[in-house]
Amino acid sequence: MDQQFGEQIGNNLEVYMDYLFIKSVEEDHMLRDTVDTFQQLWKIIMKLNLRKCSFRMEEGKFLWVIVIKDGFKANPEKVQAISLIPPPISLKEVQKLKARLVAINRGRDVAQNPNDTEESIWCFLCEAQLYGAAEARKQFLEVGGDPRPVMRQAYNMFKDGGDPEKLVDAFSKGRESEYFYASLYAGLYYESQNEADKAKVHIVASCNSPYGQRSDDYMASLAKVHCMCRNWEL
Structure with missing residues (x-):
């Protein structure tokens, strides 16, 4: 995963095992960042489990913390x-x-x-x-x-x-x-x-x-x- 998404990790994407977290600093960038990620998924022929996908979230769980627009908070x-x-x-x-x-x-x-x-x-x-x-x-x-x-x-x-x-x-x-x-x-x-x-x-x-x-x-x-x-x- 690190090799496949190396250019995005740390910029508009975080990866851990089979978790993908698309992050956007500005709301206007959200669509662009999502497109970048899905283009790479398409390129490496990787499918997502739609039941586990969430979009347009301002707050949500990632790994063992709660991710909010300003950073992290305790779960x-x-x-x-x-x-x-x-x-x-x-x-x-x-x-x-x-x-x-x-x-x-x-x-x-x-x-x-x-x-x-x-x-x-x-x-x-x-x-x-x-x-x-x-x-x-x-x-x-x-x-x-x-x-x-x-x-x-x-x-x-x-x-x-x-x-x-x-x-x-x-x-x-x-x-x-x-x-x-x-x-x-x-x-x-x-x-x-x-x-x-x-x-x-x-x-x-x-x-x-x-x-x-x-x-x-x-x-x-x-x-x-x-x-x-x-x-x-x-």
Whole structure:
């Protein structure tokens, strides 16, 4: 879908899986934007389910939010779901609550930035805690191409399954930032598979890497906090 509608996505169209959302800034542009989309649908021989189509809407649901003419607003159904969740009383329950919040909000950042690889990965990590890695992978958020080679490979590893050791090896002699990110996401991948010992090796390595020690990148701080929460010595 990203390839077929690449010129429109981010301009007058948003795409997620098999959802199409035609957006127009001006009412006068609505017909033109709709024609552009249908011409492309005709070109790639794609049919729509008319029962699921809606037109001339000023407000409507898209993914897990309500889209209005001024942007997004919360879906009342999702807000009610949050209010019914019992208050967490342990660290594990806090982590589960965070996973639920991410699941409710999943797709919103990606809708604004279709190439947000890290949003997709972190959504998977949270949902893996809640549902398990296999189930989380079934609803993996697909995004466009990240300009960073290390993040493209990390994304493919989380999306399709892969070998974290190969990710680290591929960038072990690259830029310091690439080795840091490869080690961090290798460790996080292992953690999603409940392999804590291997996760520890790589996440600690990311913290102790030159980039992890010197950079003011917030992800370097995140890696250190991750280790602190698990009592891993650096």
